[in-house]
Structure formats: structure tokens, C-alpha cells
Amino acid sequence: MRLAILVFATVITFLASCSAPPATGPEAAKAVIEEAAASMGGWTNIESVKVQEILTGGGHWEPMQAVEPKADPLVVDYFGQRLLVDLEKKRMRLTHDGKRSYPQPGPVKFTEVIDGDVAMLETTSADGKLTTERLHPSRFAARMRDFNRLPIQVLKVAKAAPDLTREADVTIEKKAFHVLKYKDGGSPVELHIEVFNKLPARVIYTEDDPIFGDTLNELGFSDWKDVAGGVRLPHSLSTFLNGTKIREDKVRTLINNPPRFDEAEFAIPDDIRAQPEVGERILSQWTLRRAVIAVGYLDFGRSQSVKLDQLAPGVFHVTGGTHHSLAVEMKDHIVVVEMPLFDERSAAVIKALEEKIPGKPIKYGVISHYHIDHSGGLRTYAAIGATLLAHESIVPFVKETLERPHTIRPDSLSKASSKGSVEGVVDSKELTDGERVVQLIAVPSGHAAGMLVAYLPKEKLLFVSDIYTPGAPIQPGDGNAVALMAAITKANLTVDRIVGGHGGVGPFKDLQKVGAMPKTGS
Numbered sequence: 001m002r003l004a005i006l007v008f009a010t011v012i013t014f015l016a017s018c019s020a021p022p023a024t025g026p027e028a029a030k031a032v033i034e035e036a037a038a039s040m041g042g043w044t045n046i047e048s049v050k051v052q053e054i055l056t057g058g059g060h061w062e063p064m065q066a067v068e069p070k071a072d073p074l075v076v077d078y079f080g081q082r083l084l085v086d087l088e089k090k091r092m093r094l095t096h097d098g099k100r101s102y103p104q105p106g107p108v109k110f111t112e113v114i115d116g117d118v119a120m121l122e123t124t125s126a127d128g129k130l131t132t133e134r135l136h137p138s139r140f141a142a143r144m145r146d147f148n149r150l151p152i153q154v155l156k157v158a159k160a161a162p163d164l165t166r167e168a169d170v171t172i173e174k175k176a177f178h179v180l181k182y183k184d185g186g187s188p189v190e191l192h193i194e195v196f197n198k199l200p201a202r203v204i205y206t207e208d209d210p211i212f213g214d215t216l217n218e219l220g221f222s223d224w225k226d227v228a229g230g231v232r233l234p235h236s237l238s239t240f241l242n243g244t245k246i247r248e249d250k251v252r253t254l255i256n257n258p259p260r261f262d263e264a265e266f267a268i269p270d271d272i273r274a275q276p277e278v279g280e281r282i283l284s285q286w287t288l289r290r291a292v293i294a295v296g297y298l299d300f301g302r303s304q305s306v307k308l309d310q311l312a313p314g315v316f317h318v319t320g321g322t323h324h325s326l327a328v329e330m331k332d333h334i335v336v337v338e339m340p341l342f343d344e345r346s347a348a349v350i351k352a353l354e355e356k357i358p359g360k361p362i363k364y365g366v367i368s369h370y371h372i373d374h375s376g377g378l379r380t381y382a383a384i385g386a387t388l389l390a391h392e393s394i395v396p397f398v399k400e401t402l403e404r405p406h407t408i409r410p411d412s413l414s415k416a417s418s419k420g421s422v423e424g425v426v427d428s429k430e431l432t433d434g435e436r437v438v439q440l441i442a443v444p445s446g447h448a449a450g451m452l453v454a455y456l457p458k459e460k461l462l463f464v465s466d467i468y469t470p471g472a473p474i475q476p477g478d479g480n481a482v483a484l485m486a487a488i489t490k491a492n493l494t495v496d497r498i499v500g501g502h503g504g505v506g507p508f509k510d511l512q513k514v515g516a517m518p519k520t521g522s
């Protein structure tokens with residue numbers, strides 16, 4: 001009887017301990033960190049790792065370049081990477097050797113050297129030319145985030161955070177995780193420790209994205225193995241942006257405290273050190289994503305250059321950067337086609353137009369297509385009360401973009417009273433003030449669903465982004481050029497000049513040369 005009572009009491013105690021909520025708060029967090037450190041081999045072993053050489057192979061995917069907003073992310077490149085990192089002196093040398101398949105097949109070769117607060121970028125172009133420059137401040141910020149979430153570093157960073165705390169456990173895909181929270185350089189961080197093995201499973205930074213706003217940037221750890229020096233480290237690392245995988249690294253070789261490394265690997269020449277670091281250190285994956293697809297990001301976080309090239313009375317090609325817009329002055333308002341890049345770009349364009357055409361509000365902002373570099377300004381136009389016009393297939397994307405919170409780096413819309421509105425365009429839409437006409441025409445193409453071009457019949461101008469770039473070399477029969485030509489023919493447009501979202505302004509005959517339907521064999 002006594003035994004039965006004892007067993008009963010033990011069961012009750014056991015059940016109570018099972019059902020008791022996990023401890024939360026700073027002390028509970030420290031206990032979890034200690035358990036995790038023990039699982040990784042103990043603090044002594046973790047802290048004895050001063051330098052690491054890590055060779056990985058992997059790939060990048062880009063979700064915002066696919067044909068449709070909800071389509072699978074496009075494969076950007078497959079790469080081999082070597083990372084030499086000096087944990088004590090905060091030095092890194094990262095060599096990326098990638099083979100890119102999108103948007104232009106070619107090599108992606110660069111080396112970044114970080115020495116404390118100074119960083120350098122070496123880029124090798126397709127023809128083998130080497131350029132050396134100061135690393136862009138946003139790219140630097142992203143690399144330093146990656147430094148602080150290296151598997152060997154992450155527990156140290158969490159432990160040192162003054163605001164480290166533990167919240168209630170979570171269950172993800174039937175596995176339980178302890179949840180630790182802290183801030184790193186102002187960015188909120190969530191660290192998940194798997195309850196079963198007490199190993200770090202994922203570290204999630206909340207950072208800014210020009211389009212998505214507050215964005216979860218997650219690095220997931222798996223495939224843990226014992227390595228020399230008595231530590232366990234993950235050999236598979238996956239990066240997710242708001243839950244979508246954008247990068248995967250498989251560790252091929254990992255050497256702790258390599259017996260010899262050349263100090264010169266971390267050398268940054270004096271002329272690079274002397275270059276001022278121009279711009280803001282905005283923590284965002286945006287610059288790294290742009291870098292691997294080898295397209296412009298250099299204006300991000302920097303002052304904007306805006307030029308208004310008059311194409312006809314009241315019609316301006318808005319240039320000065322990598323992505324252009326078209327501004328059309330109507331009787332009592334302005335129409336802007338293309339709102340690219342990020343908030344600051346559009347804010348600068350809006351300011352330039354207010355000065356050039358005072359007293360006329362921007363009534364419409366037209367989205368050419370949803371891609372990463374062509375929709376970053378739509379919130380800025382919504383903030384000033386413009387009605388957004390987009391192909392109806394991407395209206396849900398636009399609505400979602402307008403509703404996203406931007407608390408990490410508040411943008412124009414998050415500070416405005418306007419919420420923004422969007423109207424869908426099916427095949428075409430005409431905007432007119434009775435005299436001037438702007439026609440928006442959908443062009444089905446393989447580049448992006450819901451592509452709109454703008455046609456001004458009186459001026460015989462056609463504004464187009466990405467599917468045709470005036471002045472750029474284009475192969476005859478190019479699919480996008482053919483698609484554009486077919487749309488022009490179908491709509492019976494008379495075009496003199498094509499105005500580029502990239503590039504310049506070119507004669508229609510240049511498109512005719514490359515946009516003819518390829519002849520099929522008889």
C-alpha cells in the first residue's frame with residue numbers, strides 16, 4: 001500500500017513537472033545557454049577556437065525574381081565558398097566562387113576582406129578584370145550579422161547580450177524548441193535551442209527589407225558533427241527570408257585553429273582604408289541578394305542622383321541611377337511609370353518632380369512588374385496618396401506590400417496617414433486628361449507575369465522595363481523582344497522611340513531588328 005502511494009505520488013510529481021510551464025526570463029535564458037554550450041562541447045572548447053577555415057558548397061535562390069510573386073524562387077547560382085575567420089580580432093576573408101544561371105549566365109566571383117571596422121571588396125568580372133573597392137556599408141552590416149551568428153559565435157553573442165531572456169517554448173514541425181531573445185546591434189534576435197539535443201537549431205534576425213519591411217532572416221543549423229578541438233558544429237546551414245529558403249551551405253571542410261594561415265589574407269591596402277565609407281549601414285539581405293544576381297545595389301543607403309531628361313513637352317525620362325522612371329505631366333496631375341528600388345529612390349524622384357512641375361500632385365504610380373528592383377518604391381507613392389496601377393495578377397502582391405509593417409526602419413508609408421490603394425489593369429487601360437493620353441498595355445512575357453508597358457500615342461513613345469533595354473546588345477529572336485514586338489503589333493501601336501527602365505532612349509527600328517518572330521523551319 002505504502003509503495004502504491006509512493007508510486008502514485010511520484011507519478012503526480014512527474015506529471016506536474018511535465019505540465020509546469022517552462023521557466024522564462026533572463027535567468028532561465030542563461031541556464032539554456034549553459035546547456036547548449038555543454039552540448040556543443042563546453043565553453044572551454046568553444047572558446048579555444050580562435051580561427052576557423054570553413055569551405056562550403058551551396059546555392060542561392062531569389063524569390064523576388066520569379067515569374068509570379070507566389071512562384072518557386074529562381075535558382076541564382078551554385079557556389080563554392082571559403083571563409084577564413086579570426087574570431088578574436090573580428091577579421092574575415094570570404095571568397096565566393098559561383099556559377100550564375102540567372103539573370104545572365106556567368107561567374108560570380110568576389111572576395112570580401114573585413115578587418116574590424118574596415119572592409120574591402122574585390123570583384124572579378126567575366127573577362128577576368130579585378131576591381132578593388134571599399135565594401136558597401138549595407139553589405140558590411142549584413143556580413144557582421146553573419147559573423148555574429150556563426151555557429152561557433154552565436155552562444156557567445158547571446159550570452160553577452162544584456163537583454164537576453166527566455167520565452168515560452170515553441171513546437172515547430174513536431175519538434176520542441178527553447179526560445180531565447182536578445183538584441184544584436186539594435187536588431188531583435190530569436191535563438192531556438194532544440195529541446196531534445198540542446199543544440200542551437202536556428203537564429204532569426206528581424207531586419208529591414210525595402211519591399212517586405214520587417215523581415216525574418218533565419219539561419220538554420222543541422223547535420224551536427226564532432227570536429228577537432230572537442231566541439232560539435234553544424235555541417236548544413238540554410239538561410240530563409242520570411243520562411244523562404246534563399247541560400248544553402250553544405251560544409252565540406254571545417255578546420256578549427258588552422259596551424260598556419262597567412263596574415264596577408266586579412267590585409268586591406270591603405271588606399272582602400274583611406275576611402276570614406278559612404279552611406280548607411282542598413283542591415284538587410286537586399287544588398288547580398290542583389291550582389292549574387294550581379295545587379296545594381298550601390299545607391300542603397302546613399303544619396304540619390306535624379307535627372308529629368310525631357311523627351312517631349314511635359315514628358316520626362318527620370319534617370320540618374322540604375323533604374324529609370326517615366327513622368328508624364330497631365331492637365332492637373334502627374335503620372336509616374338515605374339517606382340523602382342527602395343523608398344529613398346522614389347522619395348528623391350518625387351521631390352525632383354515637385355520642383356520641376358510644382359502644384360501638380362502625382363495621381364497615379366504605375367508598376368511595370370513586381371520584381372525585387374521594380375517594386376521597392378510603390379509604398380512611397382502610396383504615402384503621397386497616389387493611386388497605384390498594376391496588372392491585376394499582381395494586385396494581391398501590391399496589397400500585401402502596402403500592409404506590411406516597417407517598424408525596424410520606418411519608411412514613408414509607415415509614417416503617412418494614407419494607407420494606399422491599388423487598381424488592377426486587365427489587358428490595357430487608358431489614362432487621359434482630354435488631351436494627353438497614356439496607355440498601359442499588358443505584355444505577356446517569360447520575364448514576369450503582369451508586365452505593363454506605357455505608350456504615349458501622341459508622342460509615339462513606349463516606356464518598357466527589363467524585357468527590352470534600348471542600347472543594350474540583344475540577340476535577334478530574343479524571347480522578350482519578340483514578346484514586346486508581338487504586343488506592339490497586336491495593339492497596333494505607332495512607336496518612334498523606346499524609353500528604357502534601364503539604359504537610354506532608342507529608335508523603334510532597333511527593336512524591329514531583334515524582335516521579329518523567329519522563322520520556323522519549313
Ligand SMILES: [Zn+2]
Nearest residue numbers: 369371448466
Ligand atoms: Zn524584372
